[in-house]
Amino acid sequence: MLRIIDLEKNFGAVKALSNASLEMERGEIRALLGANGSGKSTLVKVLSGLNKKDGGRIWLNQEEIEINSPVSSKKYGIAMAYQDMSLIPELSLEENLVLGNEPKEKTAAMSQGRIREYAEKMIRELGIQAAPDTRVKDMDLSNQGLVEVAKAMYTEPILLILDEITASMHRDQVELLFAFLKRESQKGLSILFVSHRFEEVYELCQSATILRGGVSIQDVQLAQTPVNRLIYYMTGEEMKGEHDRAQSEGRSHSRILMEIENLTVEGQVKQISMTVREGEIIGIAGLQGQGQSEFLRALYGACPYQEGRIRIDNADIKIKTPKDAVKAGIGFISGDREKEQIMSVRSVEENLLVVEHAVSRPGSICFPGREKKVAEELVNRLNIITAGTDVLADSLSGGNQQKLAVGRWLGQELKILLLDDPTKGVDVKARSEINKLFCNMTKRGTAILYSSSDNEELLEIAEKICVFYEGRMIKVLSKGEMNGEVLARAMLGVAEEGGHV
Numbered sequence: 280m281l282r283i284i285d286l287e288k289n290f291g292a293v294k295a296l297s298n299a300s301l302e303m304e305r306g307e308i309r310a311l312l313g314a315n316g317s318g319k320s321t322l323v324k325v326l327s328g329l330n331k332k333d334g335g336r337i338w339l340n341q342e343e344i345e346i347n348s349p350v351s352s353k354k355y356g357i358a359m360a361y362q363d364m365s366l367i368p369e370l371s372l373e374e375n376l377v378l379g380n381e382p383k384e385k386t387a388a389m390s391q392g393r394i395r396e397y398a399e400k401m402i403r404e405l406g407i408q409a410a411p412d413t414r415v416k417d418m419d420l421s422n423q424g425l426v427e428v429a430k431a432m433y434t435e436p437i438l439l440i441l442d443e444i445t446a447s448m449h450r451d452q453v454e455l456l457f458a459f460l461k462r463e464s465q466k467g468l469s470i471l472f473v474s475h476r477f478e479e480v481y482e483l484c485q486s487a488t489i490l491r492g493g494v495s496i497q498d499v500q501l502a503q504t505p506v507n508r509l510i511y512y513m514t515g516e517e518m519k520g521e522h523d524r525a526q527s528e529g530r531s532h533s534r535i536l537m538e539i540e541n542l543t544v545e546g547q548v549k550q551i552s553m554t555v556r557e558g559e560i561i562g563i564a565g566l567q568g569q570g571q572s573e574f575l576r577a578l579y580g581a582c583p584y585q586e587g588r589i590r591i592d593n594a595d596i597k598i599k600t601p602k603d604a605v606k607a608g609i610g611f612i613s614g615d616r617e618k619e620q621i622m623s624v625r626s627v628e629e630n631l632l633v634v635e636h637a638v639s640r641p642g643s644i645c646f647p648g649r650e651k652k653v654a655e656e657l658v659n660r661l662n663i664i665t666a667g668t669d670v671l672a673d674s675l676s677g678g679n680q681q682k683l684a685v686g687r688w689l690g691q692e693l694k695i696l697l698l699d700d701p702t703k704g705v706d707v708k709a710r711s712e713i714n715k716l717f718c719n720m721t722k723r724g725t726a727i728l729y730s731s732s733d734n735e736e737l738l739e740i741a742e743k744i745c746v747f748y749e750g751r752m753i754k755v756l757s758k759g760e761m762n763g764e765v766l767a768r769a770m771l772g773v774a775e776e777g778g779h780v
């Protein structure tokens with residue numbers, strides 16, 4: 280149905296794609312895999328008309344096509360949900376659905392009633408937690424992702440491309456989305472799925488194409504391909520197996536670093552108390568939107584709390600702004616890089632040094648040569664793929680931008696590091712490196728509160744897991760009790776005997 284041969288795309292001196300090829304059948308769900316910066320987004324943006332190819336040929340249903348613009352891509356029946364989203368935050372859900380989606384027939388298609396009907400149907404089918412008139416900026420990232428899918432489906436495509444749309448989605452949402460996608464593929468829709476979460480890839484897709492450095496390396500049937508083969512094709516290196524994983528060490532922690540008492544954020548967080556010890560990694564789990572994000576942001580001074588007491592090193596502190604938090608030795612990394620993390624029109628170096636600049640004393644001398652060196656060291660350590668430290672953060676791939684958000688805290692002496700999906704969109708190898716760096720920070724005494732939409736990641740790294748439900752902390756799982764099933768059950772707010780907590 281779709282056939283791409285030897286696609287090429289350069290950005291200046293950067294060869295983002297060379298010899299990228301891919302084939303798909305009608306109704307097939309195929310994964311497009313590759314490390315951060317391997318060219319996945321570049322390839323799918325050629326199909327959606329955002330990138331102009333420099334070479335190669337594309338056929339759709341036996342016919343060779345030229346995709347010149349997003350409009351022509353849509354005309355061919357190709358639709359895409361973007362990694363960085365294409366939604367306008369100020370507009371409502373239903374306004375966004377039709378935005379840029381020209382009506383097929385000029386007359387009836389745009390009627391308000393029909394748009395509302397479509398919006399309500401998609402809200403139901405995808406489990407979007409919002410109303411048709413909710414403004415996109417009032418939704419969290421994962422609901423925005425679902426709206427992005429609904430928007431793509433509005434054009435009734437024959438090929439749907441999803442570029443890391445599940446990266447910040449929690450398990451319950453992923454399940455609804457996958458059920459929807461499988462239904463659509465049975466009706467004939469072809470789906471190209473980009474993700475760094477292997478469990479999802481195996482669950483949804485039949486086949487995969489793997490890119491490495493802009494070249495398609497291998498096509499596989501997933502049922503016959505174990506995950507270490509996929510990683511081998513992606514990286515060109517054998518994975519060292521389980522031992523290579525970052526793992527908390529289950530040390531005993533004695534000294535109490537922070538005490539949180541009855542922290543309450545109106546409507547979101549209800550009377551949370553927690554004791555945090557030096558060097559500890561505490562996981563924070565829950566379905567989407569159970570107060571985890573607000574809890575972390577309250578501790579960072581990015582979300583006001585109405586009640587509660589925070590003590591660090593036995594002294595009461597008031598955290599009203601992120602500046603107060605940084606002064607108290609608290610750091611924060613969020614997976615919402617668009618809104619909270621990355622200054623896209625600043626350089627890689629500026630993005631990496633922003634924390635350093637914020638904490639340095641006014642009037643202290645800076646040495647530009649030294650700063651460049653610090654930035655370059657971080658680029659090497661995190662294997663950030665970039666043309667240099669002076670290029671704009673905008674030109675980096677999604678996962679490499681996320682590494683900038685992580686890198687800026689690594690040199691800091693922190694008491695507490697708050698993490699809200701810190702490795703969102705980061706590939707499997709870099710994710711394990713980053714989690715190892717976090718573990719190293721705990722050896723120097725830093726305590727980490729780690730929230731993740733990915734349960735696997737929490738089970739791997741946390742020493743205990745606090746489960747949030749409707750703003751309350753309803754359960755704490757100790758290392759011995761932790762497994763996927765117990766965690767999933769706890770997240771639903773269901774007590775052991777089946778009653779409600």
Ligand SMILES: Nc1ncnc2c1ncn2[C@@H]1O[C@H](COP(=O)(O)OP(=O)(O)OP(=O)(O)O)[C@@H](O)[C@H]1O
Nearest residue numbers: 290295315316317318319320321674675676677678
């Ligand atoms: N607009 C741009 N200007 C300059 N370089 C770019 C631009 N867009 C992408 N690149 C470069 O092209 C390469 C491929 O990037 P791409 O975004 O396709 O990677 P990706 O496989 O989607 O990675 P990720 O998993 O991190 O999203 C990277 O080296 C990136 O820096």
Ligand SMILES: [Mg+2]
Nearest residue numbers: 320362676677
């Ligand atoms: Mg990408």
